[in-house]
Amino acid sequence: MKISELPDADLRLRLMADGVYFRTGTFTACLRTRLDRVADSFGLLYSDYPLVDGPFADFHVELAPPRGLRRWFRPQVDFIADGHAPFAALPASQAFPMFEWGLNWCVSSHAHHYLIIHAAVIEKNGHAAILPAPPGSGKSTLCAALIHHGWRLLSDELTLIRRDDGALVPLPRPVSLKNASIDVIKRYVPHATFSPSVMDTVKGTVAQMKAPSRSIECADQVARPGWIVFPRYEANAALSLAPVPRSRAFMRVADNAFNYTRLGAAGFEALRGVVAHSDCYDFRYSRLDEAIAAFDQLASQAGAR
Numbered sequence: 001m002k003i004s005e006l007p008d009a010d011l012r013l014r015l016m017a018d019g020v021y022f023r024t025g026t027f028t029a030c031l032r033t034r035l036d037r038v039a040d041s042f043g044l045l046y047s048d049y050p051l052v053d054g055p056f057a058d059f060h061v062e063l064a065p066p067r068g069l070r071r072w073f074r075p076q077v078d079f080i081a082d083g084h085a086p087f088a089a090l091p092a093s094q095a096f097p098m099f100e101w102g103l104n105w106c107v108s109s110h111a112h113h114y115l116i117i118h119a120a121v122i123e124k125n126g127h128a129a130i131l132p133a134p135p136g137s138g139k140s141t142l143c144a145a146l147i148h149h150g151w152r153l154l155s156d157e158l159t160l161i162r163r164d165d166g167a168l169v170p171l172p173r174p175v176s177l178k179n180a181s182i183d184v185i186k187r188y189v190p191h192a193t194f195s196p197s198v199m200d201t202v203k204g205t206v207a208q209m210k211a212p213s214r215s216i217e218c219a220d221q222v223a224r225p226g227w228i229v230f231p232r233y234e235a236n237a238a239l240s241l242a243p244v245p246r247s248r249a250f251m252r253v254a255d256n257a258f259n260y261t262r263l264g265a266a267g268f269e270a271l272r273g274v275v276a277h278s279d280c281y282d283f284r285y286s287r288l289d290e291a292i293a294a295f296d297q298l299a300s301q302a303g304a305r
Contacts, residue, residue, distance in 0.1 A: 004047035025171035030057040117159040124299040127226025138233025153215035167222040174208035249280035
């Protein structure tokens with residue numbers, strides 16, 4: 001049963017009571033909240049995710065107003081994970097982005113049976129492209145365009161590498177877009193579904209784009225590494241796809257890992273295997289049409305292997 005099959009009134013009652021248990025990739029999460037803005041965006045963006053029976057979940061999370069006067073004066077919201085609030089409260093208007101950021105924190109802080117890289121990851125023809133990049137690089141914009149043009153979303157933020165065999169494990173959730181990228185993708189993918197934009201966050205204006213249904217339906221299908229691509233958007237720049245030595249790519253990806261040091265030798269071996277099976281590139285783009293064509297060319301070459 002999918003979340004969309006619950007009548008809206010039932011969804012809200014569950015969210016306010018014991019919570020809604022749902023599956024996202026390999027994890028089960030439970031969300032509780034009485035906040036309408038969270039319930040609205042959750043029902044919109046998570047409609048295709050499977051409901052599961054409680055009471056077990058990898059993460060029990062709640063979005064709720066802090067106790068005391070803050071509930072009424074300049075309303076704020078807490079993200080509570082398994083009974084603890086790991087972050088300072090944010091303005092209530094930022095409740096849904098806080099849910100998304102908090103769920104990323106839950107995975108990156110606890111799922112150490114994977115090597116976790118801060119990178120988008122997408123798949124086509126059985127091979128995956130890992131896209132590590134700092135904020136402002138155009139990584140999420142590129143990811144959002146590609147997954148609506150034939151590529152499957154594994155994750156916009158967290159690349160999960162299985163330590164025993166190097167497989168990439170899907171965690172398809174909404175794609176977080178910021179500032180000018182929101183309007184760029186709304187024009188480029190007019191049929192995509194978005195949460196309301198939220199202004200004045202620490203990341204500027206943010207909005208979440210719903211993951212394609214196919215990506216959610218294929219969330220149990222791992223992918224094999226094919227490429228590591230370091231993307232960078234530059235206005236009016238000519239398209240460039242420049243090879244990067246694997247030794248250099250290894251160090252750059254390790255710098256983007258959440259738990260590489262914590263895993264020690266196991267983290268080294270997992271990352272070494274992924275890099276060894278990947279072609280590595282620096283990628284500069286300014287036009288999404290050209291960028292998609294370049295990625296499709298990589299995928300066609302992989303399909304011919």
